[in-house]
Amino acid sequence: xxxxxxxxxxxxxxxxxxxxxxxxxxxxxxxxxxxxxxxxxxxxxxxxxxxxxxxxxxxxxxxxxxxxxxxxxxxxxxxxxxxxxxxxxxxxxxxxxxxxxxxxxxxxxxxxxxxxxxxxxxxxxxxxxxxxxxxxxxxxxxxxxxxxxxxxxxxxxxxxxxxxxxxxxxxxxxxxxxxxxxxxxxxxxxxxxxxxxxxxxxxxxxxxxxxxxxxxxxxxxxxxxxxxxxxxxxxxxxxxxxxxxxxxxxxxxxxxxxxxxxxxxxxxxxxxxxxxxxxxxxxxxxxxxxxxxxxxxxxxxxxxxxxxxxx
Amino acid sequence: xxxxxxxxxxxxxxxxxxxxxxxxxxxxxxxxxxxxxxxxxxxxxxxxxxxxxxxxxxxxxxxxxxxxxxxxxxxxxxxxxxxxxxxxxxxxxxxxxxxxxxxxxxxxxxxxxxxxxxxxxxxxxxxxxxxxxxxxxxxxxxxxxxxxxxxxxxxxxxxxxxxxxxxxxxxxxxxxxxxxxxxxxxxxxxxxxxxxxxxxxxxxxxxxxxxxxxxxxxxxxxxxxxxxxxxxxxxxxxxxxxxxxxxxxxxxxxxxxxxxxxxxxxxxxxxxxxxxxxxxxxxxxxxxxxxxxxxxxxxxxxxxxxxxxxxxxxxxxxxxxxxxxxxxxxxxxxxxxxxxxxxxxxxxxxxxxxxxxxxxxxxxxxxxxxxxxxxxxxxxxxxxxxxxxxxxxxxxxxxxxxxxxxxxxxxxxx
Numbered sequence: 001x002x003x004x005x006x007x008x009x010x011x012x013x014x015x016x017x018x019x020x021x022x023x024x025x026x027x028x029x030x031x032x033x034x035x036x037x038x039x040x041x042x043x044x045x046x047x048x049x050x051x052x053x054x055x056x057x058x059x060x061x062x063x064x065x066x067x068x069x070x071x072x073x074x075x076x077x078x079x080x081x082x083x084x085x086x087x088x089x090x091x092x093x094x095x096x097x098x099x100x101x102x103x104x105x106x107x108x109x110x111x112x113x114x115x116x117x118x119x120x121x122x123x124x125x126x127x128x129x130x131x132x133x134x135x136x137x138x139x140x141x142x143x144x145x146x147x148x149x150x151x152x153x154x155x156x157x158x159x160x161x162x163x164x165x166x167x168x169x170x171x172x173x174x175x176x177x178x179x180x181x182x183x184x185x186x187x188x189x190x191x192x193x194x195x196x197x198x199x200x201x202x203x204x205x206x207x208x209x210x211x212x213x214x215x216x217x218x219x220x221x222x223x224x225x226x227x228x229x230x231x232x233x234x235x236x237x238x239x240x241x242x243x244x245x246x247x248x249x250x251x252x253x254x255x256x257x258x259x260x261x262x263x264x265x266x267x268x269x270x271x272x273x274x275x276x277x278x279x280x281x282x283x284x285x286x287x288x289x290x291x292x293x294x295x296x297x298x299x300x301x302x303x304x305x306x307x308x309x310x311x
Numbered sequence: 312x313x314x315x316x317x318x319x320x321x322x323x324x325x326x327x328x329x330x331x332x333x334x335x336x337x338x339x340x341x342x343x344x345x346x347x348x349x350x351x352x353x354x355x356x357x358x359x360x361x362x363x364x365x366x367x368x369x370x371x372x373x374x375x376x377x378x379x380x381x382x383x384x385x386x387x388x389x390x391x392x393x394x395x396x397x398x399x400x401x402x403x404x405x406x407x408x409x410x411x412x413x414x415x416x417x418x419x420x421x422x423x424x425x426x427x428x429x430x431x432x433x434x435x436x437x438x439x440x441x442x443x444x445x446x447x448x449x450x451x452x453x454x455x456x457x458x459x460x461x462x463x464x465x466x467x468x469x470x471x472x473x474x475x476x477x478x479x480x481x482x483x484x485x486x487x488x489x490x491x492x493x494x495x496x497x498x499x500x501x502x503x504x505x506x507x508x509x510x511x512x513x514x515x516x517x518x519x520x521x522x523x524x525x526x527x528x529x530x531x532x533x534x535x536x537x538x539x540x541x542x543x544x545x546x547x548x549x550x551x552x553x554x555x556x557x558x559x560x561x562x563x564x565x566x567x568x569x570x571x572x573x574x575x576x577x578x579x580x581x582x583x584x585x586x587x588x589x590x591x592x593x594x595x596x597x598x599x600x601x602x603x604x605x606x607x608x609x610x611x612x613x614x615x616x617x618x619x620x621x622x623x624x625x626x627x628x629x630x631x632x633x634x635x636x637x638x639x640x641x642x643x644x645x646x647x648x649x650x651x652x653x654x655x656x657x658x659x660x661x662x663x664x665x666x667x668x669x670x671x672x673x674x675x676x677x678x679x680x681x682x683x684x685x686x687x688x689x690x691x692x693x694x695x696x697x698x699x700x701x702x703x704x705x706x707x708x709x710x711x712x713x714x715x716x717x718x719x720x721x722x723x724x725x
Binding site: 055274277 | 400
């Protein structure tokens, strides 16, 4: 009897166990892959940050030397400056433009909605390399390049888009903006569609125009989505790498006008064979990203709190 | 040998016929435009037990992939080509390569140019990392149409006797600029390389110390000469390999190029409008130098060092270097090739029927001594180039020079 009972219990337990095991099996692929290509390199990189290593010879422990070398290097600070400037120019306008575009795409009287939505999302799914190559043609230093030609139409002198201090930054920011604005727009659009239509109807009856509706209904209710996109944009902007690297082509790692922090790190590791300082840079970058992401999230979530009028 | 192996595999192509040699597969990583794939096929015919897989990539990608594989300790090929400017980076990891002296390289040493051979060995001279393939002896490429317009001679022999010193080079350039309005040299990098490539001591010494700041440094001489040419107004802004530069070679936007032997192959393939317009002349001795070229090494991960070595030795033999030269313009480093009839009578249609091979062969034999480059040669070189570009944009030469030294010092400390 009791034996049978135990058997039942046992079986019951093993059912539970089976469930547990199958649950773990379902999530295993992600964690195994993440462990191998995400977590292990990250931990190894922390270890490397305290070593001097050229990739082939034996490592030697140097303590905090790598951090000192990086933090004393004017080029590093130049790269931080470049990254922040390009991040601001490339991502801040996106938030504003993205919300306005999403609002327009959601208007009831707009025709061919799907066509516009797909078009606006297109840049994001276009190959990064193709985008950067096309932009490097549009913004070539030559007087006949499209960008310089347009400037000429308005009576400005041609700009050296790949070698001047502001030309490079502006060209790359435009590219980043163009590529990511659709992505943010789609997120905002999803947010807008989750807002109940009753609010707008009530506002229309109260005599609010479209702009007022955007300002007093859409914006406040989109707050969680704005926080999300600001967070992603901040992290993405500080990790800017592919766009400037391909845009600048051969001169990417030999000039400093548009050198970003990740490019600086890459140059250390793969051009100068200094994996220790590169890893140290990666850790410093992590700290910078945490700092800015926290600040930005605080600002955006704090902004809505002042406007208690809505609710 | 060939006859024997043909006889051996006559009629039985499935089983190996020559005395139970084990089946060997060799992975061979090469880069750039070579005929190594065809040569490997030929070798496979002679050695039925050997299979060679050739993988060719673009230079930077090839060296980075090789470096990564060596660093990881797995995935390196059995045989790998190394470019001369990248060599020191790999020599540092001598332990990851087979010493070719142990595999029989001593026996073929006297077939090759001394300076080329020496650069493939370590400082002590007891370790050989690679066997020499091609070299890049420099010569003066010049446009006959622009020279004619400027009232300069166009025959190679006359050009040689006119431009026989750095001063004469500058004077000819100024005359040409005056008459045609075109720059003489395409870019400040070329003007700088004139003396630089010919210097035996460049940026670093074998201990990895920076030589730039020292009095009477050869690099400074090269730098000053480039600045001097730029001030004379005869240096253009067409950077090598850019589309603008390619167009310039094609359309004659500049008159002269201090180019290596391999440039000829590029021109023939990429400058269709310039057929018959370029000629090649020997440079002044001060500028006689080598630019580029490669070695073939054997990473120690291989399970078949001896088989790999036997193939490499065969691949870079004089006869095969002649083939590589004829098919891809890889300039031979085996001196006996220079006396071969097919080599000496190789008329270049692109150069108006001129036999350019002998000009380069002469240049190759004018070079004395191996140039030491060092692990961080490339990044330091870039910093000096940056300084020169800034000078071209109106920067002060001395100030830029000092800034370049400072930046280079920061690179060295890493």
